Amino acid sequence: MKTIAEINDKILQNRAVVWTVEELKAKVTPDTIPQIAQEVDVITTGTFEPMEASGAVINLGHTDPPINIKTCWLNGVLAYSGFGSVDLYLGASQMMEDGEEGNEQGGGHVIEDLIAGKSVHLRASGVVSDCYPRSSFETTITRDTINQFYLFNPRNLYQNFIVGVNGGDRPLYTYLGPLQPYLGNAVYSNPGAISPLINDPDLQVIGIGTRIFLGGGIGYITWEGTQHFPLQKRLDNRTPIGPAATLALIGDAKQMNPYWVRGCYFKNYGPSLMLGVGIPLPVLNEDVIARCAVSDQDIVAPVVDFAIPRRVRPTFGLVSYSQLKKGKISIEGKMVRTAPVASISRSREIAQELKKWIESGTFTLTEPVASIPLDRSFLPQNIWGSQISLD
Structure with a gap:
């Protein structure tokens, strides 16, 4: 067992051992978990993906x-x-x-x-x-x-998401980008096994007040995110089978770097924000290492048909991230090309950058002041007494 205070002491003395989550996954086996838990102090994660539920507070x-x-x-x-x-x-x-x-x-x-x-x-x-x-x-x-200029983002860091496809007969323009008809392509947005919340699926070592990498500067977790749904069905390894937990984040935009904060536009859908976020996971015990050992082949996402314009759309089942990252998946016997909206390479860069900050002693960890709730259900909005036209 370690404490965050003990880990911070090592960081300030430049003695902390920090691995990116990919370095861990490449080295860990069930037999080596105890040894790695003793040796390593912090695991760094990262993602660079569209996060449209973001924004800036400005005082003029x-x-x-x-x-x-x-x-x-x-x-x-x-x-x-x-x-x-x-x-x-x-x-x-x-x-x-x-x-x-x-x-x-x-x-x-x-x-x-x-x-x-x-x-x-x-x-x-x-x-x-x-x-x-x-x-x-x-x-x-x-x-x-x-005066003040800071990002205050009500929903970032989806813990898993969906794979978008189009089983209809015309192109669709979505928040995942264009989806070609007749299952012409499949688009996913989560970077999979390197994504921050996949490696702490029950939010056991992060919480309100956790210091993070946000847009190239320092930020903090402030609350559960909107559409936070930790009760999503999960596999035995505790990773969710679809959209689950989310976080609200805050950080001083004057410290940030436009390399990690990029405006973007999805054709015929609208603007969004590509945002880099990295979360350090303190190795407090062996369970942290065991959770971070999860691989792309052990994480799945639902393949959702956007051709049906309803709140609950039909799916073509679940697919693993290792299959998605190979560039093609099979849907009803048809090979469909896949592509991520997230940048896998920049997600890796964020984990590496955060590792450098910690190793240099310029970034220490914080104790959460409260846990993120794990009992939130997801409430839909139903419209009673009126007919809705889909034309």
Whole structure:
């Protein structure tokens, strides 16, 4: 047994032994788990994938005379302004308004530009009052001319997800990208065995307050994420068979690097944000090593048919991540090419970068102040007394 305090002492003395989760998986066997648990102090994980339920909190500072912002656009993208006179929340998946040049841009692109130090055009209108007599405001802002600028993401790090296919007769444009008709392709978004929450399936060594790698800077787990569903069915190794736990994350965007925070756009669907997240897993006992030993062949995801426009869509069964990563899977006797939306190579880079931070003594671990709930069911929204047309 180890404690986080003991591990931190070793980190500060540059004596901590840190492995990436891939290094562990390449070396571990059932017989070596006790030895590795004694030798290794931290396992690093990472993912770089679309996380559209993300956004940035921005405080502009007051104008003279002051303004109480009612509506505000940043590079033509609407920001939410209903919680403070000059406080804004810019959603990563907020679309640029019609008629604006470059309408394949969205909130994620504006966030990337600000992190990169670029100038962003701001246009605002206000509610006039005795406290706030100004009615409108237009300027340019940068990362250095605003006060607070931090990511506050209500849903990141899906613990597993789905594989999208299209059994219909026309192309479909989805949050996984284009799906070709007649089972023309299959797209998945989770990087599999290197993904952070796959290696701590019951969230035993992370929790609220855990320090993480977020967008190239330091962030923290703040709460369970939206659509958090830890009661998802699980295999004997405790990995879920579909979307399960999620986390809410926060971090100072002024510390971040646009290499790890990239605006993106899915054709005929909308904008999103490619985001790099890495979680260190402290090796407190042998169970941590045993859980991290899980391989792609032991993790599965459901193959979901997007051609059926319903909340619960039919599936073509489960497929392992080792099959997905080979580039083809078999669906009803047909070989279907596969591709990830996540970047496997950048996911590996994040685990390596976090390992360097810890080995250099610049990143220490934190004790969670509370656990992530494991009893959340998933409640659908049913509409009663009305007919819905799918045309």
